[in-house]
Amino acid sequence: MYNRHSPFASQDSELDRFRFRIVIAAAVVVLAFSVLIGRFVYLQVFQHEYYTTRAEDNRISLVPIPPNRGVIVDRNGTVLARNYTAFTLEITPSTVDDLDDTIERLGKVVEIEHKDKRRFKKLLDESKSFESLPIRTRLSDEEVARFAANRYLFPGVEVKARLFRQYPLGPIASHVIGYINRINKTDLAAIEEKGQESNYRGTDHIGKTGLEQKYEFQLHGETGYEEVETDAGGRAVRSLKRIPPVSGNNLTLTLDVRLQQMTEKAFGDRRGALVAIEPSTGGILALVSTPTFDPNLFIDGIRSEDWDLLNNSPDKPMVNRALNGAYPPGSTFKPFMALAALELGKRTPSQAIADPGFFTFGGHTFRDDKKGGHGMVDMYKSIVQSCDTYYYMLANDLGIDNIARFMGPLGLGSKTGVDIEGESEGVLPSPEWKKRRFRKPEQQKWFAGETISIGIGQGYNAYTPIQLAQAVAALANNGVLYRPHLVKYVTDSKTGEKTMIEPEPLRRLPWKQQNIDTIKKAMVGVNKEGTGARAFAGASYESAGKTGTAQVFSLKGSDYRAGKLKQELRDHALFIAFAPADQPKIALAVLVENGGFGAQSAAPIARMVMDYYLLGKTPDGPAKEDESATEEE
Known part of the structure; x- marks a missing residue:
């Protein structure tokens, strides 16, 4: 009979436990190998393509060129x-x-x-x-x-x-x-x-x-x-x-870099801007903002000392004055005011006013630059001699709404769409603009007296040089307005095919040709016998122009003495022009910051530019200021 307490029984029990452990261990090993084999089959069979691609990606790198x-x-x-x-x-x-x-x-x-x-x-x-x-x-x-x-x-x-x-x-x-x-x-x-x-x-x-x-x-x-x-x-x-x-x-x-180079030279060390346009296409011939900067400095990352010189310079060379600077147009606004008067039936060319040298409105006296006035002034004389009183009266008769409606389609106070980023809109004043501009109700009201200064290109008026150039180009082109552009065509590097930037009129302004001719005749008179005559004396071509002077700050009735003012407080000098007068090939706007009278600083630069472009004359140096210029603007 089997005795469970015998030594043999204990040995059998230990042997059974050992065999059980062996079976468990074997099962674990078999299971482990089964998992490994299953994983191996999964990777080699089912995931073969995926991992082959991954391995190939690790072996092969794509290097951009x-x-x-x-x-x-x-x-x-x-x-x-x-x-x-x-x-x-x-x-x-x-x-x-x-x-x-x-x-x-x-x-x-x-x-x-x-x-x-x-x-x-x-x-x-x-x-x-x-x-x-x-x-x-x-x-x-x-x-x-x-x-x-x-x-x-x-x-x-x-x-x-x-x-x-x-x-x-x-x-x-x-x-x-x-x-x-x-x-x-x-x-x-x-x-x-x-x-x-x-x-x-x-x-x-x-x-x-x-x-x-x-x-x-x-x-x-x-x-x-x-x-x-x-x-x-x-x-x-x-x-x-x-x-x-x-x-x-x-x-x-469309740029003529030789003209550009000569124009920058004509400015010398003066701050300012010039935009010259081909009236029949809108192609920009020169777009100058002075002073300039060397773009090569920026390619590898500009040095801090170079950046400090550019960024902290009082002359602000990094500012593109031609597109970003908004200035009062001064008397360059007058030809467009006169054209508005003709188109809206507020004046005739022969209609004259008596100019005593001032205009009184609402208890305030608006003075003409010429003491004692210009006498009897018709439209031709108002432009040629730049009579402020004529335009004080005209602005009052037209009213701010008519002025804004006429100037808007000329592109004044709105971006021209030139193919450079960052263009400023400028300011075309109107009651609606003033409501948007100011927050307080008492500031939003338009006062009739504010219209008077608008008539001579002062007040809230603020336009960029490229806007003035576009406007005078439209006048030169008999009312056909083009978008100013710098790229003439793009050449495909693969095919060599040229994609032209076709000149396309933005709009055809509904002006009467006889009214356009009246304004053009007066602007020709400016350069023959008026405020631009000294700058264009002896020119072999007939040009049309208009000088302008824009106040930087109010004189409050005092006389203007440039020599007694700090340079940054002196008036800006402006000039608009086109030539030849009968078939214009170039129209331009010039601005010289703190340059004084338009005839003094801006008109001589315009003369050099037109002489070079039309006649090929190369100047020896910067344009010389006409120190004797004392015209009424």
Whole structure:
């Protein structure tokens, strides 16, 4: 009989437990291997294609190839913006253990200045750590050779060939051409909004101002790609496939850069602006804002000392006065006031007024610049001699609503639509404008006395030089108004096909030709016997013009003495003109900040511009001011 307390019974029990454990262990092993085999089958059979693709992606890298940026040339083919290739020393921060030490040691091989380190630090703050960032640009051949000999000492550092933008004429037409600079977060947002993310991979720079900004997506081109096989360490082994980039399109401008250059020279060291337009097309021949700046300073990131000089200069060289500066038009407003009077039946050409030298309205006396007045004044004389009293009366008779309705279609007080960003609207005064402009009810009311100053181009009037140029071009073109534009055509870099920017009239103003002729005749008289006669004496062509002087601050009845005022308080000088008078080829508006009388500072510049454009005369230096000019404006 089996005894469960015997030693043999205990051994059998232990053996049973051992066998049970062996079975459990075997089951666990079988299960584990089953899972491994199942996973292996899943990966090798069902996920084979997926992981093959992943492995191939790890083996093959897509390297973007930035395209050549499009070239910008003027109407005669002179290059204004181009590209060139240079070597750059670059660091990929994510692959460098001690960045400061690496830069310090690099400085013993290749010269690295403090400005280079400062720029690199700024780029590092704005960029991703895996991006390659330049520590030195435009290396010489000798510097490239020195680094190549020591390349093994600097993991994560390499020399790359990169494209650089260049503006060969420096500050000439800088406000027109603009400049490029490194892409920032705001630029990235704009790129994403346009759906251009993939096309900007590998691109570091983007247009920031001027035509470089406005035509960015035309100039940029199409990014190419290279498939590169890499080893386990991420080093390139060989190139497998290459899709070449497509260069950006080229821009040909309406601008005549020789005229532009001469005009900037005519201003000398004076602040101001000039816009010259071809009346029959709206093509801009010259767009000047002085002083200018060198756009080449911005390409690699402007040095802080250079930026401080530009940004803190009292002359504000970074401001595009032609598009952003809004100024009272002064007496250049009078020809348009006279035309409004003819069109609305408020005056006839022969209708005359007696000018005692002042006009009294609502207990306030509005004075003419000529003491004692001009005597009997008809429309011709009012423009030729620039009689304020005539236009005080006319403004009162027309009323502010009629003035605003007539001037609006001329483009005054609204953006012209020129192909540069950042244009100002200016101010065309009206009761509706005043309600929008002011918050307090007592400030919103339009007073009849405010209309009087509007008539001579003062008061709330404020227009940009390009608006004045567009308006006088429309007058020269017998009421056909074109949108001012700078690009003549775009050339496709792949096909060579030219896409013309066709001149298209914005509107045809319903003016009577006899009224237009009356105003033109008077403006011809300005340059023959009136306030512009001295500036245009001896000209071999017939021109039409109108001088203007815009107050910077109120004299409160005192006499104007420029020599006793600080320069920034002196009047602005203006001049509008077109020539030849019978078949205009050029129309322009000139502004000289704090230049005094229009005949003194602005008209001589206009004469030099027209002499060059129509006759090919090249001036020796800046336009000389007519110190004897004391015209009534």
